[in-house]
């Protein structure tokens with residue numbers, strides 16, 4: 001997920017990957033998958049997902065490590081088809097040609113003099129796959145986007161947009177639904193563990209129209225950011241990066257809660273120097289559900305953001321190597337409130353639910369605007385380890401509305417919302433998620449009614465193999481796999 005940046009140390013991994021994340025060793029096409037129930041008529045397009053799937057697996061590799069593998073499901077006129085492909089990154093191609101592992105568990109070349117190594121590492125693409133301006137990109141936050149052919153999943157190579165993009169590019173860019181612009185950022189933009197954050201804008205035609213940067217209060221792992229109609233929101237939280245630690249064999253990324261939480265808010269059209277920093281209680285988030293602006297009774301402009309907030313980060317230790325507390329390293333839905341017209345530089349963190357979850361998604365047509373509906377992967381009550389086997393529907397008016405769980409022992413991916421059609425009211429449509437049937441060693445694509453997830457899937461697309469645990473994906477309406485063309 002984070003390329004080699006987190007892998008520059010041989011510090012022990014705080015959690016071991018479970019069998020859900022075990023990679024598969026093949027690529028496959030399936031032209032006609034069995035469908036239980038009925039695929040909704042309006043659901044025509046392709047779900048693209050990505051996740052880590054090392055070509056040459058290592059037992060002790062970090063969960064975020066590994067070659068990206070794409071899994072795509074095309075749903076079209078009641079038919080479901082599937083293809084999976086590794087992303088042909090430079091590292092993947094070099095290892096494939098050599099027929100052996102070239103990198104160790106820490107992501108470093110086993111032998112830096114090995115002539116089989118690629119000239120340049122261009123990342124893994126294992127974190128998210130998104131569409132913009134008619135193109136498809138696999139993302140991982142330490143490198144440039146990797147362009148993918150949407151019909152074949154063929155890797156087309158790194159995209160620098162005519163030389164306008166340099167350095168790391170987030171796995172979580174966000175598109176303003178009103179303008180079609182994609183806003184993005186990159187942390188460690190001045191080199192590994194620097195506090196430099198780049199950011200920019202790509203217009204609806206896919207041209208980079210701004211590429212700028214600022215210096216954050218400290219170097220932090222910034223996995224996601226948020227946009228509103230007029231602002232960008234950068235969470236600089238105390239999961240810090242340190243070259244000094246990395247080069248002395250200590251954890252390169254570590255939890256330093258004494259630094260507190262900092263959140264930078266920058267008007268979208270202002271110079272980078274206008275960024276305003278707010279402070280809050282130490283916490284970590286990987287993901288925003290959404291952020292938006294509203295006014296309070298005094299007429300103050302408020303910026304609000306719903307996030308899946310951890311008390312302590314999972315998967316990373318304290319600076320001295322001690323692991324964080326597992327029970328405090330699970331996330332809940334929390335609302336952040338910033339008073340943009342107030343004099344205080346603190347922000348409010350207010351829990352919205354006690355359900356443990358991650359991977360929040362919403363109806364992307366409302367990105368940056370007040371939303372009503374959101375969905376996220378959730379855990380069973382009483383879970384003591386992070387393992388998502390449910391999907392929760394949160395209604396900002398009614399609170400938690402419904403939860404659907406797969407049978408105990410099975411696992412469920414991030415839920416991706418698909419509107420019923422382009423003009424459907426907010427939240428009306430379907431939620432797509434991949435369920436791993438752990439006993440059977442295979443997976444199903446579930447199609448749920450977004451407004452009635454508790455009733456379970458309206459359609460289930462059955463695979464004969466397991467899709468390993470992954471991170472994120474996108475639904476591209478109208479896109480279709482072409483299985484006849486390799």
Ligand SMILES: [Fe+2]
Pocket residue numbers: 127171172223286287471472
């Ligand atoms: Fe993410």
